[in-house]
Amino acid sequence: MKLPTTPSLSLKGMRALVxxxxxxxxxxxxxxxxxxxxxxxxxxxGADRLxxxxxxxxxxxxxxxxxxxxxxxxxxxxxxxxxPFDIIINSAGLARHKPALETQPEDFxxxxxxxxxxxxxxxxxxxxxxxxxxxxxxIIHISSQMGHVGGFDRTVYCTSKHALEGMVKSMAIEWGExxxxxxxxxxxxxxxxxxxxxxxxxxxxxxxxxxIKLGRVGEVEDIMGAxxxxxxxxxxxxxxxxxxxxxxWTAG
Numbered sequence: 180m181k182l183p184t185t186p187s188l189s190l191k192g193m194r195a196l197v198x199x200x201x202x203x204x205x206x207x208x209x210x211x212x213x214x215x216x217x218x219x220x221x222x223x224x225g226a227d228r229l230x231x232x233x234x235x236x237x238x239x240x241x242x243x244x245x246x247x248x249x250x251x252x253x254x255x256x257x258x259x260x261x262x263p264f265d266i267i268i269n270s271a272g273l274a275r276h277k278p279a280l281e282t283q284p285e286d287f288x289x290x291x292x293x294x295x296x297x298x299x300x301x302x303x304x305x306x307x308x309x310x311x312x313x314x315x316x317x318i319i320h321i322s323s324q325m326g327h328v329g330g331f332d333r334t335v336y337c338t339s340k341h342a343l344e345g346m347v348k349s350m351a352i353e354w355g356e357x358x359x360x361x362x363x364x365x366x367x368x369x370x371x372x373x374x375x376x377x378x379x380x381x382x383x384x385x386x387x388x389x390x391i392k393l394g395r396v397g398e399v400e401d402i403m404g405a406x407x408x409x410x411x412x413x414x415x416x417x418x419x420x421x422x423x424x425x426x427x428w429t430a431g
Contacts (some may be wrong), residue, residue, distance in 0.1 A: 188381065193265035194263075194264045194265050195213075196246075196264045197267070197270060199269070200270065202232070203369070203399060204369060208319075208406045211406050212410060213405035215410070217265075217410075220246055224249050230245050251297045253297070258395035261340060262302070264309075268320075269320045274373075278420070282335055291338075291420050294336070298346070302320075302361060303427060307319065310357050320343060321402075322363035323365055326341050361419065363422070365403055368387050370397065392426055396425075397424060406423055407421045
């Protein structure tokens with residue numbers, strides 16, 4: 180009898196690009212890719228924190244390099260992605276939380292520019308390069324549980340993430356025959372510098388804790404396993420879908 184073999188989670192010999200890699204979820208994803216053996220290009224807009232991240236990774240003998248990149252600059256993005264990667268993780272994002280009745284056009288445009296427009300073209304530029312190099316790659320977007328539910332003061336943000344989820348489904352259909360997979364990770368509230376103000380608000384914190392069935396907010400480490408799974412051969416039959424890391428929020 181020949182028993183099945185568990186697919187490998189190793190990323191040895193692969194190249195990964197992680198955007199938004201200077202802090203929070205993006206930083207955690209970059210570390211996860213590098214710890215699994217990938218050479219990781221860590222991209223973000225700000226050089227200081229990005230260089231600190233890459234230096235810390237190198238101090239752990241991880242293979243990483245820094246790339247200062249404004250993802251909304253499509254010309255710069257296209258140039259970076261002309262060189263094919265095996266793995267893309269898009270963790271860049273923007274939120275401007277306010278009531279829908281107070282949303283200004285500039286708020287809407289700013290959020291959509293980062294969360295949807297740049298994500299769309301990052302995906303297409305990456306997939307074109309993968310196709311040309313015959314790479315059966317994995318594209319992963321950090322979406323949100325708010326791509327599946329609504330949220331207080333989060334109408335624009337939810338709009339961008341619901342649209343991202345639809346985009347991924349359609350791209351997966353188009354690129355399946357190429358062996359290019361595209362998926363999202365949908366976290367609940369994760370403890371990062373960007374969520375500190377919300378989590379420190381007693382009213383908002385009570386609402387969040389009531390919604391998360393596991394009884395705690397997420398940590399960046401909670402995202403690392405999902406990212407590794409979707410990047411590796413362990414998820415070779417997974418495309419056009421999402422991994423909810425939400426502590427049961429959307430289940431209830």
